[in-house]
Amino acid sequence: MLLCFTIFCFLIESWAQNSTVAPGGMRQLKVALMMPVNMSDASVESNIGFYRSAGAVTIALERIQLENLLPNTNFTFVWYFDECVGSLGSGYTVEAAYVDKADVLIGPACPTPVIYSGTVAAFYNFPIFIWGTIMPSDINDGTRFPTLASTSVTTLSITLTLMEFLIRFQWNEFAFIYAIRRSDLIPKCSYLASDIDNAVTNEDNMTMTYKRNIANDSYEILKEKLVGLKKLARIILVCFESLSDRRTFMMAMSELGMITDDYLVVFIETDRTGFFPSGGGMWVDRNVPPDGKDDIALKAFENAIILDLQPYNLSFDTFNQEVIANIEKWPFYCVGCIDKSLNASSRAPNLADTFYLYASSLNKTIAQYGESAKNDGTTISNMAKGEYN
Protein backbone atom coordinates (compact mmCIF):
# COMPACT_ATOMS: atom_id res chain seq x y z
CA MET A 1 0.00 0.00 0.00
CA LEU A 2 3.01 2.23 -0.24
CA LEU A 3 1.52 4.15 -3.11
CA CYS A 4 -1.99 4.64 -1.85
CA PHE A 5 -1.70 8.24 -0.88
CA THR A 6 -5.24 9.42 -1.24
CA ILE A 7 -8.18 9.01 1.03
CA PHE A 8 -10.08 7.79 -1.99
CA CYS A 9 -7.76 4.89 -2.17
CA PHE A 10 -8.17 3.90 1.45
CA LEU A 11 -11.91 4.04 1.10
CA ILE A 12 -11.77 1.63 -1.75
CA GLU A 13 -9.48 -0.61 0.15
CA SER A 14 -11.76 -0.98 3.10
CA TRP A 15 -15.10 -1.00 1.32
CA ALA A 16 -14.80 -2.70 -1.96
CA GLN A 17 -11.56 -4.51 -2.31
CA ASN A 18 -12.39 -6.79 -5.16
CA SER A 19 -14.98 -4.79 -6.99
CA THR A 20 -14.17 -4.01 -10.59
CA VAL A 21 -15.66 -0.53 -10.64
CA ALA A 22 -14.66 2.16 -8.21
CA PRO A 23 -17.46 3.02 -5.84
CA GLY A 24 -18.77 6.52 -5.54
CA GLY A 25 -18.09 7.66 -9.08
CA MET A 26 -15.31 7.29 -11.52
CA ARG A 27 -11.91 5.76 -11.05
CA GLN A 28 -9.27 8.46 -11.36
CA LEU A 29 -6.11 7.51 -13.22
CA LYS A 30 -3.29 9.97 -13.55
CA VAL A 31 -0.87 8.92 -16.26
CA ALA A 32 2.63 10.39 -16.26
CA LEU A 33 4.48 10.51 -19.57
CA MET A 34 8.21 10.98 -19.83
CA MET A 35 10.25 11.61 -22.97
CA PRO A 36 12.64 14.13 -24.47
CA VAL A 37 11.53 17.33 -26.19
CA ASN A 38 13.27 19.77 -28.55
CA MET A 39 16.53 17.85 -28.60
CA SER A 40 19.26 19.27 -30.80
CA ASP A 41 20.06 15.76 -31.97
CA ALA A 42 17.80 15.03 -34.93
CA SER A 43 17.98 11.26 -34.48
CA VAL A 44 16.58 11.55 -30.96
CA GLU A 45 13.76 13.75 -32.23
CA SER A 46 12.85 11.47 -35.10
CA ASN A 47 12.86 8.38 -32.89
CA ILE A 48 11.22 9.51 -29.66
CA GLY A 49 10.70 13.30 -29.64
CA PHE A 50 7.68 14.52 -27.66
CA TYR A 51 5.81 16.44 -30.34
CA ARG A 52 6.12 13.59 -32.81
CA SER A 53 5.24 10.84 -30.32
CA ALA A 54 2.89 11.97 -27.58
CA GLY A 55 -0.21 11.92 -29.82
CA ALA A 56 0.09 8.13 -29.92
CA VAL A 57 -1.23 8.08 -26.36
CA THR A 58 -4.57 9.45 -27.50
CA ILE A 59 -4.80 6.78 -30.19
CA ALA A 60 -4.18 4.07 -27.60
CA LEU A 61 -6.75 5.64 -25.30
CA GLU A 62 -9.36 5.44 -28.04
CA ARG A 63 -8.71 1.73 -28.37
CA ILE A 64 -8.81 1.26 -24.60
CA GLN A 65 -12.20 2.96 -24.52
CA LEU A 66 -13.44 1.07 -27.55
CA GLU A 67 -12.58 -2.24 -25.89
CA ASN A 68 -14.03 -1.02 -22.63
CA LEU A 69 -10.82 -2.06 -20.90
CA LEU A 70 -11.11 0.39 -18.03
CA PRO A 71 -14.74 1.45 -17.94
CA ASN A 72 -15.83 4.34 -15.79
CA THR A 73 -12.33 5.75 -15.56
CA ASN A 74 -11.30 9.38 -15.76
CA PHE A 75 -7.84 9.63 -17.30
CA THR A 76 -5.67 12.65 -16.69
CA PHE A 77 -2.17 13.18 -18.00
CA VAL A 78 0.99 14.89 -16.83
CA TRP A 79 4.27 14.92 -18.71
CA TYR A 80 7.91 15.46 -17.95
CA PHE A 81 10.86 16.06 -20.22
CA ASP A 82 13.85 14.00 -19.16
CA GLU A 83 15.98 14.92 -22.20
CA CYS A 84 17.54 11.45 -22.01
CA VAL A 85 19.42 12.51 -18.86
CA GLY A 86 19.67 10.14 -15.91
CA SER A 87 19.31 12.72 -13.14
CA LEU A 88 16.21 14.22 -14.74
CA GLY A 89 14.77 10.74 -15.14
CA SER A 90 15.17 9.90 -11.47
CA GLY A 91 14.06 13.33 -10.28
CA TYR A 92 10.91 13.40 -12.37
CA THR A 93 10.07 9.85 -11.36
CA VAL A 94 10.05 10.97 -7.72
CA GLU A 95 7.92 13.91 -8.76
CA ALA A 96 5.47 11.69 -10.63
CA ALA A 97 5.16 9.08 -7.89
CA TYR A 98 5.41 11.18 -4.77
CA VAL A 99 4.49 14.77 -5.59
CA ASP A 100 2.04 14.48 -8.46
CA LYS A 101 0.76 11.12 -7.24
CA ALA A 102 0.47 9.66 -10.70
CA ASP A 103 -0.71 6.07 -11.04
CA VAL A 104 1.80 5.03 -13.66
CA LEU A 105 4.82 6.28 -15.53
CA ILE A 106 4.79 5.68 -19.28
CA GLY A 107 8.43 6.14 -20.24
CA PRO A 108 11.21 7.15 -20.25
CA ALA A 109 12.12 6.38 -23.82
CA CYS A 110 15.92 6.45 -23.77
CA PRO A 111 18.11 3.93 -21.98
CA THR A 112 19.99 6.07 -19.46
CA PRO A 113 16.97 7.54 -17.65
CA VAL A 114 15.22 4.17 -17.87
CA ILE A 115 17.81 2.69 -15.55
CA TYR A 116 17.44 5.58 -13.08
CA SER A 117 13.67 5.78 -13.27
CA GLY A 118 13.33 2.03 -12.95
CA THR A 119 15.40 2.11 -9.76
CA VAL A 120 13.37 4.93 -8.22
CA ALA A 121 10.13 3.24 -9.29
CA ALA A 122 11.22 0.07 -7.50
CA PHE A 123 11.56 2.08 -4.28
CA TYR A 124 8.00 3.43 -4.56
CA ASN A 125 6.53 0.18 -5.97
CA PHE A 126 5.43 2.48 -8.77
CA PRO A 127 4.45 0.91 -12.10
CA ILE A 128 6.74 2.00 -14.92
CA PHE A 129 5.95 1.01 -18.50
CA ILE A 130 8.77 1.94 -20.80
CA TRP A 131 8.90 2.37 -24.56
CA GLY A 132 11.38 3.87 -26.98
CA THR A 133 14.67 2.89 -28.45
CA ILE A 134 16.49 -0.36 -28.02
CA MET A 135 17.23 -0.94 -24.34
CA PRO A 136 20.21 -2.51 -22.56
CA SER A 137 19.77 -6.03 -21.26
CA ASP A 138 19.97 -4.79 -17.65
CA ILE A 139 16.26 -4.04 -17.68
CA ASN A 140 15.47 -7.74 -18.01
CA ASP A 141 16.55 -8.11 -14.39
CA GLY A 142 13.27 -8.49 -12.54
CA THR A 143 14.96 -8.31 -9.14
CA ARG A 144 16.47 -4.92 -9.88
CA PHE A 145 13.42 -3.59 -11.71
CA PRO A 146 10.40 -5.39 -10.23
CA THR A 147 7.88 -2.72 -11.25
CA LEU A 148 9.07 -2.27 -14.82
CA ALA A 149 7.36 -3.55 -17.95
CA SER A 150 8.57 -2.86 -21.46
CA THR A 151 7.52 -3.08 -25.06
CA SER A 152 10.99 -2.06 -26.20
CA VAL A 153 13.24 -4.77 -27.42
CA THR A 154 16.39 -5.28 -25.40
CA THR A 155 19.75 -6.26 -26.78
CA LEU A 156 19.46 -9.46 -24.77
CA SER A 157 16.60 -10.81 -26.87
CA ILE A 158 18.46 -9.85 -30.01
CA THR A 159 21.66 -11.64 -29.00
CA LEU A 160 19.74 -14.73 -27.89
CA THR A 161 18.11 -14.83 -31.30
CA LEU A 162 21.46 -14.37 -32.98
CA MET A 163 23.09 -17.19 -31.04
CA GLU A 164 20.13 -19.46 -31.73
CA PHE A 165 20.41 -18.63 -35.41
CA LEU A 166 24.16 -19.31 -35.56
CA ILE A 167 23.84 -22.57 -33.64
CA ARG A 168 20.95 -23.74 -35.83
CA PHE A 169 23.20 -23.59 -38.88
CA GLN A 170 26.25 -24.83 -36.99
CA TRP A 171 28.18 -21.68 -37.63
CA ASN A 172 30.74 -21.60 -34.86
CA GLU A 173 32.88 -18.71 -35.99
CA PHE A 174 31.91 -15.28 -37.05
CA ALA A 175 33.19 -11.75 -37.49
CA PHE A 176 31.41 -8.73 -36.06
CA ILE A 177 31.59 -5.38 -37.80
CA TYR A 178 29.78 -2.33 -36.50
CA ALA A 179 29.73 1.43 -36.79
CA ILE A 180 28.53 3.79 -34.12
CA ARG A 181 26.94 6.91 -35.60
CA ARG A 182 23.90 7.65 -33.52
CA SER A 183 23.89 9.92 -30.53
CA ASP A 184 24.98 8.02 -27.45
CA LEU A 185 21.68 9.08 -25.93
CA ILE A 186 19.99 6.36 -27.96
CA PRO A 187 22.67 3.78 -28.67
CA LYS A 188 22.15 0.60 -30.64
CA CYS A 189 25.37 -1.00 -31.81
CA SER A 190 27.44 -0.25 -28.71
CA TYR A 191 25.02 -2.17 -26.47
CA LEU A 192 24.84 -4.94 -29.00
CA ALA A 193 28.62 -5.17 -29.24
CA SER A 194 28.99 -5.70 -25.51
CA ASP A 195 26.10 -8.18 -25.33
CA ILE A 196 27.53 -10.21 -28.18
CA ASP A 197 30.82 -10.37 -26.28
CA ASN A 198 28.99 -11.78 -23.28
CA ALA A 199 26.95 -14.20 -25.35
CA VAL A 200 30.06 -15.61 -27.00
CA THR A 201 31.71 -16.07 -23.61
CA ASN A 202 28.72 -18.12 -22.53
CA GLU A 203 28.60 -20.35 -25.61
CA ASP A 204 31.14 -23.17 -25.46
CA ASN A 205 31.27 -23.66 -29.17
CA MET A 206 31.22 -20.12 -30.50
CA THR A 207 34.12 -17.89 -31.44
CA MET A 208 34.23 -14.31 -32.58
CA THR A 209 37.24 -14.25 -34.85
CA TYR A 210 37.20 -10.57 -35.73
CA LYS A 211 35.62 -7.43 -34.37
CA ARG A 212 35.89 -3.84 -35.53
CA ASN A 213 34.12 -0.52 -35.25
CA ILE A 214 34.47 0.91 -38.75
CA ALA A 215 32.90 4.29 -37.96
CA ASN A 216 36.14 6.17 -38.58
CA ASP A 217 37.46 4.07 -41.44
CA SER A 218 37.78 5.55 -44.89
CA TYR A 219 36.57 3.42 -47.78
CA GLU A 220 40.15 2.38 -48.54
CA ILE A 221 40.80 1.36 -44.92
CA LEU A 222 37.52 -0.53 -44.84
CA LYS A 223 38.55 -2.54 -47.88
CA GLU A 224 41.96 -3.19 -46.36
CA LYS A 225 40.30 -4.51 -43.20
CA LEU A 226 37.97 -6.70 -45.25
CA VAL A 227 40.94 -8.26 -46.99
CA GLY A 228 42.24 -9.23 -43.57
CA LEU A 229 38.84 -10.46 -42.46
CA LYS A 230 38.51 -12.69 -45.54
CA LYS A 231 40.89 -15.25 -44.04
CA LEU A 232 39.26 -15.19 -40.63
CA ALA A 233 35.54 -15.55 -41.10
CA ARG A 234 32.82 -16.37 -43.54
CA ILE A 235 29.86 -15.38 -41.44
CA ILE A 236 29.92 -11.63 -40.92
CA LEU A 237 27.50 -10.08 -38.46
CA VAL A 238 27.05 -6.37 -38.97
CA CYS A 239 25.37 -3.65 -36.95
CA PHE A 240 25.01 -0.25 -38.57
CA GLU A 241 23.24 2.90 -37.51
CA SER A 242 23.28 4.80 -40.78
CA LEU A 243 21.87 3.80 -44.14
CA SER A 244 24.97 4.76 -46.06
CA ASP A 245 27.16 2.46 -43.94
CA ARG A 246 25.04 -0.51 -44.92
CA ARG A 247 25.39 0.14 -48.61
CA THR A 248 29.05 1.15 -48.43
CA PHE A 249 29.88 -2.07 -46.65
CA MET A 250 28.19 -4.22 -49.27
CA MET A 251 29.82 -2.23 -52.08
CA ALA A 252 33.23 -2.89 -50.53
CA MET A 253 32.42 -6.60 -50.25
CA SER A 254 31.40 -6.53 -53.88
CA GLU A 255 34.56 -4.80 -55.05
CA LEU A 256 36.66 -7.37 -53.22
CA GLY A 257 34.84 -10.24 -54.90
CA MET A 258 33.31 -11.37 -51.62
CA ILE A 259 29.79 -11.65 -52.96
CA THR A 260 29.96 -15.40 -53.33
CA ASP A 261 28.42 -18.34 -51.56
CA ASP A 262 31.50 -18.41 -49.33
CA TYR A 263 30.41 -15.36 -47.37
CA LEU A 264 27.23 -14.40 -45.65
CA VAL A 265 26.54 -10.98 -44.19
CA VAL A 266 23.93 -10.87 -41.44
CA PHE A 267 22.44 -7.43 -40.76
CA ILE A 268 21.18 -6.94 -37.24
CA GLU A 269 18.25 -4.54 -37.51
CA THR A 270 15.64 -3.21 -35.13
CA ASP A 271 13.67 -0.78 -37.27
CA ARG A 272 11.04 -3.32 -38.38
CA THR A 273 11.49 -2.30 -41.99
CA GLY A 274 13.74 -5.11 -43.29
CA PHE A 275 15.35 -4.32 -46.63
CA PHE A 276 13.17 -1.24 -47.03
CA PRO A 277 13.98 1.51 -44.58
CA SER A 278 11.75 4.55 -45.06
CA GLY A 279 11.96 5.83 -48.56
CA GLY A 280 13.41 2.91 -50.52
CA GLY A 281 15.65 -0.11 -50.51
CA MET A 282 18.90 -0.45 -48.60
CA TRP A 283 20.80 -0.71 -51.86
CA VAL A 284 19.67 2.70 -53.11
CA ASP A 285 22.30 5.45 -53.11
CA ARG A 286 20.89 8.53 -51.42
CA ASN A 287 23.75 10.82 -52.29
CA VAL A 288 23.22 13.65 -54.75
CA PRO A 289 24.19 12.86 -57.40
CA PRO A 290 23.94 9.08 -56.93
CA ASP A 291 26.84 6.87 -58.03
CA GLY A 292 24.67 4.88 -60.45
CA LYS A 293 25.74 1.57 -58.96
CA ASP A 294 22.46 0.56 -57.39
CA ASP A 295 22.25 -2.59 -59.49
CA ILE A 296 25.64 -3.75 -58.18
CA ALA A 297 24.59 -2.96 -54.64
CA LEU A 298 21.30 -4.80 -55.11
CA LYS A 299 23.19 -7.85 -56.34
CA ALA A 300 25.44 -7.65 -53.27
CA PHE A 301 22.48 -7.48 -50.91
CA GLU A 302 21.25 -10.77 -52.35
CA ASN A 303 24.00 -12.39 -50.28
CA ALA A 304 22.83 -10.79 -47.08
CA ILE A 305 20.32 -11.81 -44.48
CA ILE A 306 18.44 -9.27 -42.42
CA LEU A 307 17.43 -10.16 -38.90
CA ASP A 308 14.75 -7.69 -37.93
CA LEU A 309 11.76 -7.35 -35.66
CA GLN A 310 8.25 -7.98 -36.90
CA PRO A 311 6.75 -4.96 -38.65
CA TYR A 312 4.09 -3.01 -36.78
CA ASN A 313 0.60 -4.18 -37.54
CA LEU A 314 -1.01 -0.88 -38.28
CA SER A 315 -1.97 1.40 -41.05
CA PHE A 316 0.98 3.76 -41.07
CA ASP A 317 -0.42 6.65 -43.00
CA THR A 318 -3.44 7.16 -40.79
CA PHE A 319 -1.42 6.52 -37.67
CA ASN A 320 1.20 9.07 -38.71
CA GLN A 321 -1.34 11.75 -39.41
CA GLU A 322 -3.26 11.10 -36.23
CA VAL A 323 -0.19 11.26 -34.00
CA ILE A 324 0.76 14.61 -35.47
CA ALA A 325 -2.81 15.94 -35.35
CA ASN A 326 -3.42 14.76 -31.78
CA ILE A 327 -0.75 16.97 -30.27
CA GLU A 328 -3.08 19.94 -30.83
CA LYS A 329 -5.95 18.29 -28.98
CA TRP A 330 -6.72 17.13 -25.45
CA PRO A 331 -4.73 16.65 -23.27
CA PHE A 332 -1.77 18.39 -24.96
CA TYR A 333 -3.39 21.38 -26.67
CA CYS A 334 -0.09 22.27 -28.26
CA VAL A 335 -1.11 24.25 -31.31
CA GLY A 336 1.56 25.05 -33.86
CA CYS A 337 4.24 23.16 -31.92
CA ILE A 338 5.21 21.04 -34.86
CA ASP A 339 5.68 21.21 -38.57
CA LYS A 340 2.66 19.26 -39.79
CA SER A 341 4.49 17.80 -42.75
CA LEU A 342 6.63 15.72 -40.39
CA ASN A 343 5.86 12.09 -39.76
CA ALA A 344 5.27 10.60 -36.36
CA SER A 345 8.44 9.45 -34.64
CA SER A 346 9.63 5.99 -35.50
CA ARG A 347 8.80 4.66 -32.01
CA ALA A 348 5.42 6.31 -31.63
CA PRO A 349 3.64 2.99 -32.31
CA ASN A 350 5.65 1.58 -29.44
CA LEU A 351 4.28 4.31 -27.16
CA ALA A 352 0.72 3.47 -28.17
CA ASP A 353 1.38 -0.21 -27.48
CA THR A 354 2.88 0.60 -24.11
CA PHE A 355 -0.05 2.62 -22.89
CA TYR A 356 -2.42 -0.08 -24.12
CA LEU A 357 -0.31 -2.68 -22.34
CA TYR A 358 -0.62 -0.74 -19.11
CA ALA A 359 -4.40 -0.52 -19.43
CA SER A 360 -4.66 -4.19 -20.18
CA SER A 361 -2.41 -5.12 -17.25
CA LEU A 362 -4.33 -2.88 -14.89
CA ASN A 363 -7.58 -4.41 -16.09
CA LYS A 364 -6.30 -7.89 -15.21
CA THR A 365 -4.78 -6.72 -11.93
CA ILE A 366 -7.99 -5.13 -10.70
CA ALA A 367 -10.07 -8.08 -11.84
CA GLN A 368 -7.88 -10.44 -9.85
CA TYR A 369 -6.76 -8.43 -6.82
CA GLY A 370 -9.31 -5.69 -6.54
CA GLU A 371 -9.20 -1.95 -6.76
CA SER A 372 -6.60 -1.71 -4.02
CA ALA A 373 -3.94 -3.20 -6.29
CA LYS A 374 -4.30 -0.23 -8.61
CA ASN A 375 -0.91 1.15 -7.61
CA ASP A 376 0.93 -2.06 -6.90
CA GLY A 377 3.72 -1.73 -9.44
CA THR A 378 5.11 -5.21 -8.98
CA THR A 379 1.77 -6.91 -9.52
CA ILE A 380 0.78 -4.74 -12.46
CA SER A 381 4.10 -5.25 -14.23
CA ASN A 382 3.84 -9.01 -13.68
CA MET A 383 0.39 -8.93 -15.25
CA ALA A 384 1.93 -7.39 -18.36
CA LYS A 385 3.62 -10.65 -19.25
CA GLY A 386 1.92 -12.48 -22.07
CA GLU A 387 1.21 -12.43 -25.77
CA TYR A 388 -0.53 -9.57 -27.50
CA ASN A 389 -1.60 -8.78 -30.99
Ligand SMILES: *[C@@H]1O[C@H](CO)[C@@H](O)[C@H](O)[C@H]1NC(C)=O
Ligand atom coordinates in the same frame (compact mmCIF):
# COMPACT_ATOMS: atom_id res chain seq x y z
C1 LIG B 1 10.19 23.52 -28.12
O1 LIG B 1 10.55 24.44 -29.12
C2 LIG B 1 9.45 25.20 -29.62
C3 LIG B 1 9.94 26.03 -30.78
O2 LIG B 1 11.14 26.64 -30.48
C4 LIG B 1 8.88 26.06 -28.50
O3 LIG B 1 7.75 26.75 -28.94
C5 LIG B 1 8.45 25.13 -27.36
O4 LIG B 1 8.00 25.90 -26.25
C6 LIG B 1 9.59 24.26 -26.92
N1 LIG B 1 9.06 23.28 -25.97
C7 LIG B 1 9.59 23.08 -24.77
C8 LIG B 1 8.89 22.12 -23.89
O5 LIG B 1 10.59 23.63 -24.40
Ligand SMILES: *[C@@H]1O[C@H](CO)[C@@H](O)[C@H](O)[C@H]1NC(C)=O
Ligand atom coordinates in the same frame (compact mmCIF):
# COMPACT_ATOMS: atom_id res chain seq x y z
C1 LIG C 1 -11.60 -5.43 -18.20
O1 LIG C 1 -12.01 -5.40 -19.56
C2 LIG C 1 -13.29 -5.94 -19.83
C3 LIG C 1 -13.51 -5.83 -21.32
O2 LIG C 1 -12.47 -6.46 -22.02
C4 LIG C 1 -14.34 -5.19 -19.07
O3 LIG C 1 -15.58 -5.81 -19.28
C5 LIG C 1 -14.00 -5.20 -17.60
O4 LIG C 1 -14.93 -4.41 -16.88
C6 LIG C 1 -12.60 -4.66 -17.37
N1 LIG C 1 -12.25 -4.77 -15.96
C7 LIG C 1 -11.86 -3.75 -15.25
C8 LIG C 1 -11.46 -4.05 -13.84
O5 LIG C 1 -11.81 -2.62 -15.66
Ligand SMILES: *[C@@H]1O[C@H](CO)[C@@H](O)[C@H](O)[C@H]1NC(C)=O
Ligand atom coordinates in the same frame (compact mmCIF):
# COMPACT_ATOMS: atom_id res chain seq x y z
C1 LIG D 1 -11.70 14.06 -14.59
O1 LIG D 1 -10.79 14.57 -13.62
C2 LIG D 1 -10.46 15.93 -13.81
C3 LIG D 1 -9.40 16.30 -12.79
O2 LIG D 1 -9.70 15.82 -11.52
C4 LIG D 1 -11.72 16.78 -13.67
O3 LIG D 1 -11.40 18.13 -13.91
C5 LIG D 1 -12.72 16.30 -14.71
O4 LIG D 1 -13.95 17.01 -14.56
C6 LIG D 1 -13.00 14.82 -14.56
N1 LIG D 1 -13.85 14.37 -15.65
C7 LIG D 1 -14.92 13.61 -15.45
C8 LIG D 1 -15.67 13.20 -16.66
O5 LIG D 1 -15.25 13.24 -14.33
Ligand SMILES: *[C@@H]1O[C@H](CO)[C@@H](O)[C@H](O)[C@H]1NC(C)=O
Ligand atom coordinates in the same frame (compact mmCIF):
# COMPACT_ATOMS: atom_id res chain seq x y z
C1 LIG E 1 31.14 -27.55 -32.22
O1 LIG E 1 30.64 -27.41 -33.54
C2 LIG E 1 31.25 -28.26 -34.49
C3 LIG E 1 30.71 -27.90 -35.86
O2 LIG E 1 29.32 -27.89 -35.89
C4 LIG E 1 30.95 -29.70 -34.13
O3 LIG E 1 31.58 -30.56 -35.03
C5 LIG E 1 31.45 -29.96 -32.71
O4 LIG E 1 31.06 -31.25 -32.30
C6 LIG E 1 30.86 -28.93 -31.72
N1 LIG E 1 31.45 -29.11 -30.43
C7 LIG E 1 30.74 -29.09 -29.32
C8 LIG E 1 31.50 -29.25 -28.04
O5 LIG E 1 29.52 -28.97 -29.31
Ligand SMILES: *[C@@H]1O[C@H](CO)[C@@H](O)[C@H](O)[C@H]1NC(C)=O
Ligand atom coordinates in the same frame (compact mmCIF):
# COMPACT_ATOMS: atom_id res chain seq x y z
C1 LIG F 1 36.26 8.35 -34.30
O1 LIG F 1 36.61 9.73 -34.41
C2 LIG F 1 36.03 10.56 -33.40
C3 LIG F 1 36.37 12.00 -33.71
O2 LIG F 1 37.66 12.12 -34.16
C4 LIG F 1 36.54 10.12 -32.03
O3 LIG F 1 35.93 10.90 -31.02
C5 LIG F 1 36.17 8.66 -31.81
O4 LIG F 1 36.69 8.20 -30.59
C6 LIG F 1 36.68 7.79 -32.96
N1 LIG F 1 36.14 6.45 -32.81
C7 LIG F 1 36.87 5.36 -32.91
C8 LIG F 1 36.19 4.06 -32.73
O5 LIG F 1 38.06 5.40 -33.16
Ligand SMILES: *[C@@H]1O[C@H](CO)[C@@H](O)[C@H](O)[C@H]1NC(C)=O
Ligand atom coordinates in the same frame (compact mmCIF):
# COMPACT_ATOMS: atom_id res chain seq x y z
C1 LIG G 1 -3.12 -7.27 -37.90
O1 LIG G 1 -3.40 -8.35 -37.03
C2 LIG G 1 -4.69 -8.89 -37.18
C3 LIG G 1 -4.91 -9.93 -36.11
O2 LIG G 1 -3.76 -10.69 -35.89
C4 LIG G 1 -4.85 -9.46 -38.59
O3 LIG G 1 -6.15 -9.98 -38.75
C5 LIG G 1 -4.60 -8.35 -39.59
O4 LIG G 1 -4.64 -8.86 -40.90
C6 LIG G 1 -3.24 -7.70 -39.36
N1 LIG G 1 -3.10 -6.54 -40.21
C7 LIG G 1 -2.01 -6.32 -40.92
C8 LIG G 1 -2.00 -5.06 -41.72
O5 LIG G 1 -1.07 -7.07 -40.91
Ligand SMILES: *[C@@H]1O[C@H](CO)[C@@H](O)[C@H](O)[C@H]1NC(C)=O
Ligand atom coordinates in the same frame (compact mmCIF):
# COMPACT_ATOMS: atom_id res chain seq x y z
C1 LIG H 1 6.74 10.20 -44.09
O1 LIG H 1 6.60 8.82 -44.32
C2 LIG H 1 6.36 8.49 -45.67
C3 LIG H 1 6.09 7.01 -45.75
O2 LIG H 1 7.07 6.26 -45.08
C4 LIG H 1 7.56 8.92 -46.53
O3 LIG H 1 7.31 8.61 -47.87
C5 LIG H 1 7.77 10.42 -46.34
O4 LIG H 1 8.93 10.80 -47.03
C6 LIG H 1 7.91 10.77 -44.88
N1 LIG H 1 7.94 12.21 -44.73
C7 LIG H 1 8.92 12.85 -44.10
C8 LIG H 1 8.81 14.33 -44.03
O5 LIG H 1 9.89 12.27 -43.63
Ligand SMILES: *[C@@H]1O[C@H](CO)[C@@H](O)[C@H](O)[C@H]1NC(C)=O
Ligand atom coordinates in the same frame (compact mmCIF):
# COMPACT_ATOMS: atom_id res chain seq x y z
C1 LIG I 1 -9.64 -10.36 -3.49
O1 LIG I 1 -9.22 -11.33 -4.46
C2 LIG I 1 -8.04 -12.01 -4.08
C3 LIG I 1 -7.63 -12.90 -5.24
O2 LIG I 1 -8.72 -13.34 -5.97
C4 LIG I 1 -8.30 -12.80 -2.80
O3 LIG I 1 -7.10 -13.47 -2.42
C5 LIG I 1 -8.70 -11.83 -1.72
O4 LIG I 1 -9.03 -12.56 -0.54
C6 LIG I 1 -9.92 -11.01 -2.13
N1 LIG I 1 -10.19 -10.00 -1.16
C7 LIG I 1 -11.42 -9.72 -0.71
C8 LIG I 1 -11.54 -8.67 0.31
O5 LIG I 1 -12.41 -10.32 -1.15
